[in-house]
Amino acid sequence: MDRTITTVSAVRSVGPDAVAIDLETPDGFDARPGQFVKFSLPAADAAPRFYTVSSPVVDETFEITVEIDYDGELGPHIADLDSGDEVALAGPLGSAYYEDEERVVVLAGGPGVGPAIGIAERALDDGGEAAVIYCDAEPIHEKRLDALADSGAFVRVLEDDGAVADATREAIMAEPDEQVFVYGFADFLDVATDAVEAAGGNAEAAKVENFG
Ligand SMILES: Cc1cc2nc3c(=O)[nH]c(=O)nc-3n(C[C@H](O)[C@H](O)[C@H](O)COP(=O)(O)OP(=O)(O)OC[C@H]3O[C@@H](n4cnc5c(N)ncnc54)[C@H](O)[C@@H]3O)c2cc1C
Numbered sequence: 292m293d294r295t296i297t298t299v300s301a302v303r304s305v306g307p308d309a310v311a312i313d314l315e316t317p318d319g320f321d322a323r324p325g326q327f328v329k330f331s332l333p334a335a336d337a338a339p340r341f342y343t344v345s346s347p348v349v350d351e352t353f354e355i356t357v358e359i360d361y362d363g364e365l366g367p368h369i370a371d372l373d374s375g376d377e378v379a380l381a382g383p384l385g386s387a388y389y390e391d392e393e394r395v396v397v398l399a400g401g402p403g404v405g406p407a408i409g410i411a412e413r414a415l416d417d418g419g420e421a422a423v424i425y426c427d428a429e430p431i432h433e434k435r436l437d438a439l440a441d442s443g444a445f446v447r448v449l450e451d452d453g454a455v456a457d458a459t460r461e462a463i464m465a466e467p468d469e470q471v472f473v474y475g476f477a478d479f480l481d482v483a484t485d486a487v488e489a490a491g492g493n494a495e496a497a498k499v500e501n502f503g
Pocket residue numbers: 327340341342343344355356357358359360362363364365366367402403405406500501502503
């Protein structure tokens with residue numbers, strides 16, 4: 292879909308400096324958790340940025356999750372968004388997304404938790420299995436992570452990356468129907484792919500999205 296204007300349906304705080312934003316789904320738009328959109332604000336003089344689908348499905352609305360960087364160009368404007376505001380979207384983009392795999396293991400750093408919960412929720416809804424290893428100094432989306440754990444997912448929330456290798460070793464079964472996903476900024480991707488290899492997984496087969 293080319294750049295299209297749509298409307299914010301709801302904004303929820305999901306932790307320190309973090310919001311989940313429901314967007315009205317434009318006509319003809321569909322996406323899977325893990326795909327991302329090019330996002331900008333017609334009312335703000337700021338460059339577009341990319342945000343990843345964090346809802347398990349796209350219905351009348353879909354969700355993105357943003358960790359606000361108040362020193363950033365777009366972040367402070369996103370923090371001011373309210374329902375009814377207009378945003379511009381293009382996409383979906385990306386190839387590292389959920390494709391009905393039976394067992395998903397998602398390693399997420401910082402805002403990578405958005406696609407992690409979207410993918411894990413969708414996999415459980417589809418009758419599959421899910422593991423989420425989430426690393427963030429100030430974790431967000433605690434309610435949805437707790438709900439995933441209550442539904443039988445393997446969930447580890449880590450405040451620094453020192454324990455990623457151990458948690459990954461617990462989660463990875465290296466079975467043929469298992470798919471590993473990694474989402475986050477570049478420094479986390481290195482930690483995560485090393486952890487996958489050390490756990491006996493295949494980091495080259497992982498679906499990886501670099502947030503920058
Ligand atoms: C594929 C992809 C998916 C993504 N998905 C998500 C997501 O789901 N959720 C999410 O929260 N984020 C996601 N991101 C990151 C997001 O696109 C933005 O990069 C992020 O929100 C910061 O944007 P900003 O405009 O607020 O900050 P920016 O203006 O980009 O600044 C970021 C930081 O860099 C610093 N900075 C900027 N320019 C300089 C400079 N010249 N020198 C030194 N420091 C500088 C700023 O002070 C700030 O602290 C994704 C990125 C990609 C590439």
